[in-house]
Amino acid sequence: MQPRFVGRLGLADAVTVTNAAVGFVAVVAASVDLGLAARLVLFGAIADGLDGVVARRRGSTPAGPYLDSLADVASFGVAPAMLVAVAATEAWTLADEPVRLALGVAVPALYVAMAVTRLGLYTAYDAEEDETEGVPTTLAASILAAAVLAGYTAPVVLVPAAGLFAALMVSTITYPDLHAQDALVMGVVQALAVVLTGHLGRIFAFALLFLASAYLVLGPRFYWQDALGYASIGESPQRK
Incomplete structure (x- = not known):
């Protein structure tokens, strides 16, 4: 008996589901090596853009938008929140700084809750638009991961x-x-921040942090769009 997804999901969906698995691995890695976990988050961001490229070339499926949002919860909701929580629990102890420790767990939990909320709203209301309300989850996750690196x-x-x-x-x-x-440039910088180590890797991490932060602050007011050729850092073009 064949799995139910055979004949119903496409190549882009396979990339999306793989991204969800990468998000889980990033969560596990965070308890061992924050740098590795941050790289996996950025790798997930690259895959998030790649599934949109594949969807445009090979077509998408009705399940694509839902799979994409679910995968984003793992890779850009839970995984970056885990980076923050692990950093907090390693620095603050229950005996010495209970209030800070509580915040170090509660704030990442709130981050996950708001990421889930944002992704649900995006899928329901913004998926067919050329703009979206609220900071994209991939942008937030990329900045947190770049900051760690x-x-x-x-x-x-x-x-x-x-x-x-x-x-x-x-x-x-x-x-x-x-x-x-612009999405391609961002993807190249993300890739270099992932694969390079040492001083050079840190340079590209700073570059990514600068570019992503510039879009975070300046994008809503100064970033102009053309009628064609969109590719979003925040959500995959598969969902347009």
Whole structure:
């Protein structure tokens, strides 16, 4: 007997489901090596863009938008939240700093809750639009992961950042989709931050942090769109 998905899901869906598995591996890796977990989060961001490219070339399926949002929960909701929680639990103890430790767990939990909320709203209301309300989950996750690779692993940095993203993901701030060429540049920088180590790897982590933060701050007001050629950093073009 064949699995139910045979003949119903396409190649793009396979990439999406693989991305969900990468998100789980990133969660596991976070308890061992924060740098490795951050690289896996960025690898998931690259895969998130790749499934859109595959969908445009090979076609998508009705299940695609739902699979994409579910995968994003793992890779860009739970995994980056785990980065923050592990950094907090390693730095703060229940005996010495119980309030900080509680925040170090509660804020990442809120981040996951808001990521799930944002992805549900996106799938229901924004999937066919050229812009979306709230900070895209992939953008938030990429900034947190890039910060870790750039050396900003202190919970006093990561916990407030996660709290800020939790609020921004469900805000009404409108983000336009990235142009295809800009998404490609972002993907190349992400890939180099993933594969390179040492001083050179940190340089590309800083570059990614700068580019993603610039889009976070300036995108809603200054990023102009053309009528064609969109490719989103926040959600896969598969869902358009």
